[in-house]
Amino acid sequence: MTARTNSPRESIFRDLIVGLYEGRYAPGQRLTEAQLASTYNASRGPVREALNRLEAAGVVDLTLQRGACIRKLSLKESLDSLIIAEGLVSIAARFAAQNVEKDGARERMTAALDDVVGRDPSDAPNDPNLARARDSFYGTLTALSENSQLGRAMPSVQIHLLRVQFAKIIREADLWRHEDYRKIAEAVISGDGDAAEAAVHAHFSRVIKLFTDQLAEQGADGVVA
Amino acid sequence: MTARTNSPRESIFRDLIVGLYEGRYAPGQRLTEAQLASTYNASRGPVREALNRLEAAGVVDLTLQRGACIRKLSLKESLDSLIIAEGLVSIAARFAAQNVEKDGARERMTAALDDVVGRDPSDAPNDPNLARARDSFYGTLTALSENSQLGRAMPSVQIHLLRVQFAKIIREADLWRHEDYRKIAEAVISGDGDAAEAAVHAHFSRVIKLFTDQLAEQGADGVVA
DNA sequence: GCTTTCATATTGTCCTACATTATTGTACTA
């Protein structure tokens, strides 16, 4: 809608994120400018611009004179991101519920929910399609909230990164996925902002507790490099 | 602390934000690469990289084939930013209160408060020093919260931008500045997370109400270009 | 085994060049 996205800079920026969701790029992976330039048939200029934007988005770690690697979150950073995500998704859900009478809001919410729960709970937790469906669920919530700034603040990519890195920790909470998401969606669809917020809180609390516990345990064991 | 910041890219990035706070750059202002390059004695490469990062931070609007200008927020975008800021500052305040026993936390909070309230309430609302003091107050809150991701998500620059643009609207709420900030700081210092959150909510509610009203009024009048 | 030194690779920046595109001013027409 807004812009032609054929430009190298855009392509690289988008494909790196898509590639992250598809598993073509993994946390910690080193990215050299030359390699990216050759991969995307671009020169170093656009590559560097894309990397700068990716760093600002929190996708990439840019160390001076060392270059870029896909960001690798610590447990603490992950927990911090989850806390922020809870706050922002709460806002999204509350306003989405407020706007649920508009247009095809209910339909979109229902579709997004079906996309997430229309999968076996025992699916591979890092299945790219599930990741996309999850992202789309939160994306729908954000879109329905009609807050133009939520997308910028929401740490969606970080959440994806931490899911990839700490799949083991999250697995337990993922068993509630269907139930949690359904409750959120139903609250939104019924226009009940308070219930929507509560449902979001219930969902995130599970995950946050797992990370808090893990962090305490790690702290007791001593820090691992 | 972390990096030499003498590099052109860093200098440009930082100085543009500083210049925004000092009034050297104003919302809507056009920025051409050549002009920036000559101003900072750099070539176009680093300038473009800085601009890309500034766009990701929401400081600059980058239109394809048209270049950059300092972002100009609409009333709606401003309101959206305020809503997000309320959510994130609430989180910051709650956790800051939790951590208030640590180190020099109380001292830092007190100092930040003094810096804001140690000024006449009738100060020029856009006084650069006041703007910095305000930013420092929220910065302290964020720092004390010890959430490593809050800084990334917090729309601090946007808040500054909207303050500059809509100084008139905000003026009324600014009369409560001393009282509001004092309540937030006292709640944090006393370690009462709930009270801190409530104080933050009280403060933002004033501003948000002004913008909501203004937006409704503008909607009634018909849109103004 | 540990440290030092050196070779290599990569980044950060500069420069030039040029196609593409937006903007602007001008001339022409009705």
Next chain:
DNA sequence: TAGTACAATAATGTAGGACAATATGAAAGC
């Protein structure tokens, strides 16, 4: 005079080459 077509100008987006500064890893020396 108003409005449109068009050309001149300016700025962006990208390519490609060059080089200093620096990190990384390997070889050499103790």
